[in-house]
Amino acid sequence: MDMTWFNDMEARIPTGEIRTRFAPSPTGYMHVGNLRTALYTWLIARHGGGKFILRIEDTDQGRLVEGATEVIYKTLKECGLDWDEGPDVGGPVGPYIQTQRRDLYAKYAQLLVEKGHAYYCFCEKAESAEDSGTFEKADDPCRDLSLAEAKARVEAGEPYVIRQRIPKGGQTTFHDAIFGSITVDNDTLDDQVLLKRDGLPTYNFANVVDDHLMGITHVVRGSEYLSSAPKYNLLYEGFGWAVPEYIHCSPVMRDAHNKMSKRHGDPSYEDLKEQGYLTGAILNYVTLLGWAPKGENSEREFFTLPELAEVFELAGVSKSPAIFDREKLNYFNAHYLREMSAEDFCAVAEPYLKQAIHAPQVDLKLVAPLVQGRCDTLLDIAPQVDFFDALPEYSNELYCHKKMKTDQANSLEALKVTLPVLEGLTEWSYDAIHDALVGLAEKLELKNGRIMWPVRTALSGKPVTPGGAVELCHILGKEETLERMQKGIEQLS
Ligand code: GLU
DSSP states (O other): OOOHHHHHHHHHOOOSSOEEEEOOOOOSSOBHHHHHHHHHHHHHHHHTTOEEEEOBOOOOGGGOOTTHHHHHHHHHHHHTOOOSBBTTTBOTTOOOBGGGGHHHHHHHHHHHHHTTSEEEEOOOOOHHHHHHTOOOGGGOGGGGSOHHHHHHHHHTTOOOEEEEOOOSSSEEEEEETTTEEEEEEGGGSOOOEEEOTTSOBOHHHHHHHHHHHTTOOEEEEEGGGGGGHHHHHHHHHHHTOOOOEEEEEOOEESSSSOBOOGGGTOOBHHHHHHTTOOHHHHHHHHHTSSBOOOGGGTTOOOOOHHHHHHHOOGGGBOSSOEEOOHHHHHHHHHHHHHHSOHHHHHHHHHHHHHHHOOOTTOOHHHHHHHHHTTOSSGGGHHHHHGGGTSOOOOOGGGGOBTTTTBOHHHHHHHHHHHHHHHHTOSOOOHHHHHHHHHHHHHHTTOOHHHHHHHHHHHHHOSSSOSSOHHHHHHHHOHHHHHHHHHHHHHHHO
């Protein structure tokens, strides 16, 4: 076999640096487990000053979803997981989309046949039987065909697949950074298909060839691939290639017994964004699902992405499955919302404020700071501020507050004396309103709450509001304030 082409391929492989890859299949959305894999992969590369590579694994044409690759690009970009090599930016070992590498897999499968670690198989089997791995290698008559005979049948145009020739007897050991060394009997491994009848590789073959040709040093993926790892090792050995470091991550669970699954309604990254979570909070929380900082940072919870890149060590990755805890994510998100500058918060809150408030006189920049400290997610904004738009129906019971010492009768009195005072104000500023209301309470020798509570109730119709009476008057504007107080008086009379 002429090795020139193979030697050229070898010569392209970058060496002497950490190289990791995120290799999603374009299935339409980024589930939480996938996002975590992307994060760990990126963090290993950035922590070690290496390269992060994006590879699209689209050989399973049956699972393709239109537009899914765009979702991957968009999500990674939004998350700040920048890639050094990939389909759009190119790189020294492209192409980075598996279907564009089609011819290459066939060549490597043939090379493996020549080396005796794979064989042509002509048996008629349903693709499903091939994929399920239930096929018994001992039964396959093609395993023992001579190479010359097999090649003659290939040349005669007979359809075939190429299968891996797993050694009979013996054991295979592979090493994983998280799970340690694992040894299996070769007899438990099936002669899996490497190249399908349509000439496309299976995932199990393509990932080994690509990881080698792309110079990948660390392979991060879900622990569902653990059971295939011995077969990958045998492929690397068959080719005479070095095995990369494996990092298999335990699944992200929705509870003690079930993996998170989109089919069961568990959220993807896109869903979480729609549910009002900030990217930074999601990334911070998802990184901690199955990884914990060590040493001086062991008690620390909040990290930006660059901070994570600095402290991320494989030793912190856990073997046990992590449970996705919505309360914990809320806690992270609330923290991120609170830590934002007033300006940044106003910018992210604006669309949610606009959903609830259409009244043109309401200045959203004044409303935003009132809710900044009172939200777990951005979806908590609208229900808290909807009263600015329209006064809801409310019960007079709301005027009764034990601690404020207010009841319906004294609230009516309070609104009646306050109305003309506010009406008389020539300047409608926070300070002017504040001084007027506090001044009035002082003059009447009443506690502030006796005035403030009824005013706030009349303006909002709610038992709890972001902001107090003064803020509400100021934001609603003079005309609307007086109208709502008048309505309160009528309702109490
Ligand atoms: N394409 C595979 C997946 O999306 C990637 C597995 C791997 O990273 O090796 O599950």
